[in-house]
Amino acid sequence: MKNIRNFCIIAHIDHGKSTLADRLLEFTNTITDREKQDQLLDNMDLERERGITIKSHAIQMDYEFEGEQYVLNLIDTPGHVDFSYEVSRSIASCEGALLIVDAAQSIQAQTISNLYLALDNDLEIIPVLNKIDLPSANPDEVTDDIVGLLGCDPEEVIHASGKTGFGVENILKAIIERVPAPKGNPDGPLQALIFDSVYNSYRGVETYFRVINGEIKKGQKIKFVATDKEYFADEVGTLKLTQVPKKSIKAGDVGYLITGIKTASEVKVGDTITDALNPTQEIIEGFEDVKPMVFAGIYPVDTDEYEELRASMEKLQLNDASLVFVPESSAALGFGFRCGFLGMLHLEIIQERLEREFDMTVITTVPNVSYHAYTNKYPDNMILVNNPTDLPEPSTLNRVEEPFIKASIITKSDFVGPVMSLCIEKRGEITNQTYLTTERVELSFDMPLSEIVFDFYDRLKTVSKGYASFDYHPIGFRASKLVRVDILLNGQPVDALSALLHDSTAYGIGKKMCEKLRKLIPRQQFDIPIQAAIGAKIIARETIKALRKDVTAKCYGGDISRKRKLLEKQKKGKKRMRLVGNVEIPQQAFMAVLKLNE
Structure with missing residues (x-):
């Protein structure tokens, strides 16, 4: 065990984690020249196209240092705030972390938040200054920032470049010298932590685990503690670029397990694996439960595909434990699921993965957050409102509380004004303003979560010319009006387009929604009124004019009353049509509500 090192790579988005991981793999000869490619660990097409890491990726490297053989288990983690749950899982299975900071961009919001995650888990932090080959790099200044953040010596900061491979040897040396070897009892009862899993249509569920105590052998009878089910370990092995089967995996090491499980719900990430005959008495304290921030309905376009969608979501949940869903039904869209996501990017990625990996075409409703409602009859009983249609009648309502977050925004001092006015427009209250350096400011705001769900992040990037980084954590619920x-179409409410809004913005947003829908819904044979209403009060209206045929074309000359008679006849027909006609809503209409400011 003394020659095993488990470490992860943490950083803000786009600070060069995956590129540096590629260099580490090349330097330790884990991959051959033929297997080389950029972002090697990002094995999803979606990750390559967008240039971001969505999943944590574990891989094992063998390295000889001062005449001894070492086994290095590396986990490359995502940098975007929406995938911080992936990071927390990776951190739970490591003893050390490489904290990577871009020499040109310096410390960003997500750098700090990932650092705190690692410090909470008592990880040994190795600071790495990456991209020092860039012309715009500021190595001395950024080293001072890192020293200020971590309280380490300037000599401890390793200078490196993921592009050229400079400094990789120093990083490997630091990992071996500074990261502690895993602790654990190799002779005790088996105790292993599941930190990830993936569904393979040929072999069932593949579970990735880290052994804390004991060892897991091929053919051994094992038990999953949370589900209390027993299986045989058909195959165990280590995670190189491809899976390498082994006879056994010992304490301190990371590996994969195949038991032939076909139902996705039987594997829980964070669960403990133990021996069925000699079980451990202690369950490993896994990472905290995921707290979804944004809720949206996902419905199959074809209602017959509901069961297929359920199976697809379960398989996806295996691979992305931060996705939560419960069944729900909507009058407009039939049966589907109410899903919880960590943010808007997460929602977008899940929708795209459902379409690519499982060939499911889905409709996504307007995202919202969950509220707490209290009625006059039972002022102490909290009603959880995940869907606007769950809100009690206004006449019985005592108060509604919405979730607030503490947002921390790090930006250049030139953009403080525009960033502040954006946050205040989104009902934010500034609580702190700290100058990290003369150029960089950290602003803290208390804001309603619902205000950042839609377009906040995009607009923040726009007003700060891409120089602001944003991170947040929940601080509880507060009463709001x-x-x-x-939204009523042809007099009928469309539940999938309802939204809970603050009193001050309801009128403006209702009007914009009506205008947007008027452009998107195709014209019919009859007039379609689009109305926005609060209770029984209509606050905005737009009308989609009917397609009309010129019924007076064949009526030339003669008295005007002949023309009027034909027009009246047409009017009656349109009225009858409007009573029986129903309006098809295109998919773009549901998503357009998110982009009201465009």
Whole structure:
């Protein structure tokens, strides 16, 4: 065990984690020249196209240092705030972390938040200054920032470049010298932590685990503690670029397990694996439960595909434990699921993965957050409102509380004004303003979570010319004056387009939604009124004019009353049509509500 090192790579998005991981793999000869490619560990097409890491990726490297053989288990983690749950899982299975900071961009919001995650788990932090080959790099200044953040010596900061491979040897040396070897009892009862899993249509569920105590052998009878089910370990092995089967995996090491499980719900990430005959008495304290921030309905376009969608979501949940869903039904869209996501990017990625990996075409409803409602009859009983349609009637409502977050924004001092006015427009209250250096400011705001769900991140990047980084964590619920805005089409409410909005913005957003829908819904044979309503009060209206045929074309000359008679006849027909006609809503209409400012 003394020659095993488990470490992960943490950083803000786009600070060069995956590129540096590629260099580490090349330097330790884990991959051959033929297997080389950029972002090697990002094995999803979606990750390559967008240039971001979505999943944590574990891989094992063998390295000889001062005449001894070492086994290095590396986990490359995502940098985006929406995938911080992946990071927390990776951190739970490591003893050390490489904290990578871009020499040109310096410390960003996500750098700090990932650092705190690692410090909470008592990880040994190795600071790495990456991209020092860039012309815009500021190595001395950024080293001072890192020293200020970590309280380490300037000599401890390793200078490196993921592009050229400079400094990789120093990083490997630091990992071996500074990261502690895993602790554990190799002779005790088996105790292993599941930190990830993936569904393989040929072999069932593949579970990735880290052995804390004991060892896991091929053919051994094992037990999953949370589900209390027993299986045989058909195959165990280590994670190189491809899976390498082994006879056994010992304490301190990371590996994969195949038991032939076909149902996705039987494997829980964070669960403990133990021996069925000699079980451990202690369950490993896994990472905290995921707290979804944004909720949206996902419905199959074809209602017959509901069961297929359920199976696809379960398989996806195996691979992305931060996705939570419960069944729900909607009058407009039939049966589907209410899903919880960690943010808007997460929602977008899940929708795209459902379409690519499982060939499911889905409709996503307007995202919202969950609220707490209290009625006059039972002022102490909290009603959880995940869907605007769950909100009690306004006449019985006592108060509604919405979730607030503490947002921390790090930006250049030139952009403090525009960033502040954006946050205040989004009902934010500034709580702190700290100058990290003369150029860089950290602003802290208390804001309602619902205000950052839609377009906040995009607009923040726009007003700061891409120089602001944003991170947040929940701080509880506060009472707010919220109203439910319903959209009526042809007099019928469309539940999938309802939204809970603050009283001050309800009128403006209702009007914009009506205008947007008027452009997107195709014209019919009859007039379609689009209305926004709060309770029984209509606050905005737009009308889609009917397609009309010129019925007076064949009527030339003669008395005007002949023309009027034909027009009246047409009017009656249109009225009858409007009573029986129903309006098809295109998919773009549901998503357009998110982009009201465009």
